[in-house]
């Protein structure tokens with residue numbers, strides 16, 4: 537009954553809920569540092585806008601996302617026709633894969649990176665070429681270019697990268713784009729761009745005019761703190777957006793998500809304050825790791841990847857002590873939380889890591 541390649545796939549398995557973990561470990565408090573959400577919540581203006589709005593539950597939402605589109609175009613200096621909206625950036629990844637991939641095609645992506653790129657390639661029956669990140673947790677762009685062949689339809693660049701937190705520099709990206717064939721889409725996932733403070737981070741929107749195959753993607757789930765509303769978007773040349781729009785369900789963002797995103801965009805001072813606090817805590821954490829020679833990748837995001845040989849043990853120990861973090865193959869990813877929580881967390885992780893031998897600093 538089903539497409540044959542679906543047999544290779546597994547449905548997303550959510551972990552236990554906060555309530556279940558607290559009960560299982562007898563915890564009064566559990567600090568959630570596993571999904572890179574905004575630990576400061578969302579702008580209070582979001583709640584106010586929703587409370588004030590007419591609910592209109594029986595009417596379909598605005599299929600054009602007109603208010604959010606207009607405000608984003610103004611803020612980013614783009615034309616309204618350059619945007620495509622989705623039920624989270626997750627749906628944008630699904631839409632792009634649906635529009636571009638067929639069985640026999642392949643995609644090129646880094647490894648580790650955001651898993652959904654691979655997942656949606658599989659759903660479309662395409663293959664994934666995973667190019668390992670280098671020893672510093674960075675995209676190996678030369679390796680990725682070499683991996684492109686005549687069946688490659690898209691290359692994913694997660695910038696900054698989830699889970700390593702590292703980034704591709706402006707000059708590297710410009711050089712890469714010049715070498716990618718024009719009929720291969722370059723998908724630049726900038727979910728965490730607002731947390732970047734590196735001076736040589738690419739101004740990707742300035743590259744759009746020169747590259748009809750480039751699509752930049754962003755979300756309201758991270759710095760804007762609207763993960764539960766599910767709204768994200770892509771920006772590209774109008775022709776590319778028009779083609780992608782053909783595979784978009786007409787009402788894929790809800791009225792409440794549009795109201796929330798618009799109100800959040802209008803309160804830039806809240807976002808700036810969140811970013812400032814994130815940078816303070818990020819600095820404090822990396823100074824702590826440097827002093828104790830704990831190996832980590834330098835982060836441009838709201839999370840840090842700490843290298844360890846036994847990530848699952850560390851995840852489990854942190855859980856017992858009231859911190860929920862995410863384990864990967866050779867490390868753990870920790871959302872940068874509030875200052876006081878992270879001061880507590882650092883002592884917990886230091887104890888956990890000293891029980892487990894650490895690798896040399898990268």
Ligand SMILES: Cc1ncc(COP(=O)(O)O)c(C=O)c1O
Pocket residue numbers: 571572623624625626627650694697698725727754755756757763767768
């Ligand atoms: C790199 C990256 N891209 C996309 C997403 C999906 O974001 P959204 O919540 O908008 O679906 C995430 C979520 O964690 C992410 O880390």
